[in-house]
Amino acid sequence: MEIAGVILAGGQNRRMHGQMKALLPIGEEMIIERQVREMKRICQQVILVTQQPEVFPAWVKREVQVIGDEIAGCGPLSGMDAAFAVAATPYVWVVACDMPYLSAVVAAALKQELERLRKEAAIPRLQGKDHPLHGVYRVDTGERIRELLLRKQYRVKELLQQLSCAYVEERFFAEQDLSTRCVININTREEYEAFVKQGAS
Ligand SMILES: Nc1nc2c(ncn2[C@@H]2O[C@H](COP(=O)(O)OP(=O)(O)OP(=O)(O)O)[C@@H](O)[C@H]2O)c(=O)[nH]1
Numbered sequence: 699m700e701i702a703g704v705i706l707a708g709g710q711n712r713r714m715h716g717q718m719k720a721l722l723p724i725g726e727e728m729i730i731e732r733q734v735r736e737m738k739r740i741c742q743q744v745i746l747v748t749q750q751p752e753v754f755p756a757w758v759k760r761e762v763q764v765i766g767d768e769i770a771g772c773g774p775l776s777g778m779d780a781a782f783a784v785a786a787t788p789y790v791w792v793v794a795c796d797m798p799y800l801s802a803v804v805a806a807a808l809k810q811e812l813e814r815l816r817k818e819a820a821i822p823r824l825q826g827k828d829h830p831l832h833g834v835y836r837v838d839t840g841e842r843i844r845e846l847l848l849r850k851q852y853r854v855k856e857l858l859q860q861l862s863c864a865y866v867e868e869r870f871f872a873e874q875d876l877s878t879r880c881v882i883n884i885n886t887r888e889e890y891e892a893f894v895k896q897g898a899s
Contacts (some may be wrong), residue, residue, distance in 0.1 A: 701809060702785040703737030705730070706777040707748040707795035708767050708833065713886045718753050720795035722890055729798050729884075730754070734761055737793075739802040743786055746795075747777035772852045774831060775843055782840030794831040798893075801880035808834040808866060810841075810871045815864045816861055822881055823865040829881040835861075 705718045707730075720730040730746075737744045744762040748754070749771070751764050758764065764785060767776040778792055789812070791805040808820035818836045822829040832856070843859055846852070871878050884890050 700787045701741050701785040701789040701791055701805070701834070702743040702745060702781075702837075703733075703741035703805075704778065704781040704785070704790055704792045705733055705744070705746045705762075705795050706774050706781075706792065707750075708771070708777045709773075709795075712882075713891070716888065718750065718795075719884060720748075721753065722796075722884065724798045724893065727895055729796065729841055730758060732798055733793065733795070733800055734758070734874040736800055736802050736878075737791070740806055741787075741791065741802075745781045745784060747781050748795075767843075769847045772847055774854055775847055775852055775857060778835075779840065779843045779847055782835075782843060785837050785840075787878050790835050790837050792833055792835060792843060796883045796885065797832065797880070798884070799877070799879045799882055801877065804832070804871075804876050804880045805834055807870075807874055807876060811866055811870070812836070812862050818861040819858070820864040820866055821858065821879070822871075822873075823867050824878050824881060825868075828855075828858060828865070830858055831883075832881050842858075 703802050711719055746762045746764045753865050765780055768780045789809050793800045812855050813819035821833040
């Protein structure tokens with residue numbers, strides 16, 4: 699598939715009172731376990747970008763490449779910048795560490811769409827909202843990310859404006875029988891508790 703998976707886990711988890719969201723259990727597994735398993739279905743390389751490698755269990759360090767931000771703490775673009783620099787594939791699938799339902803099937807479809815339309819990124823756009831943190835990018839867009847960081851432009855929205863993007867909407871998901879729940883993320887304790895209560899699996 700020529701694609702690397704990137705899990706961004708360098709945020710401050712403020713809305714979760716500092717608790718690392720990647721380690722939250724959903725059903726039998728932690729989110730990170732589900733994510734690594736799902737990414738390995740299509741990715742030759744899986745990269746975890748975090749400033750807190752010590753909180754992750756030892757198996758994570760065996761299974762994935764753990765790196766830190768180079769330009770630290772400026773939001774998701776910091777993690778993307780570091781990961782794109784070490785990715786050894788032409789494409790990169792980026793996710794946030796708080797997405798339990800990320801989908802390899804969706805990522806593969808995004809990559810195909812990106813190639814078909816000869817774009818630089820393929821981004822889900824659902825109910826009018828863009829989801830760059832379940833997006834597929836050409837790895838050479840890393841240069842643009844670095845430039846943005848050096849100009850102190852830290853918004854992912856800014857990156858999307860600079861790239862030629864294929865925006866993939868509900869119709870695409872429906873036509874290919876893909877679930878849109880891949881973009882769900884958990885930001886707060888309340889959201890997490892609601893998730894567990896409804897018996898999320
Ligand atoms: N590597 C890296 N990842 C980041 C950084 N900032 C945010 N992220 C990740 O990007 C994703 C989206 O981040 P947010 O939800 O905006 O921030 P958060 O830290 O998770 O949560 P809050 O502090 O509650 O806003 C999460 O997976 C974060 O871990 C950063 O500076 N570096």
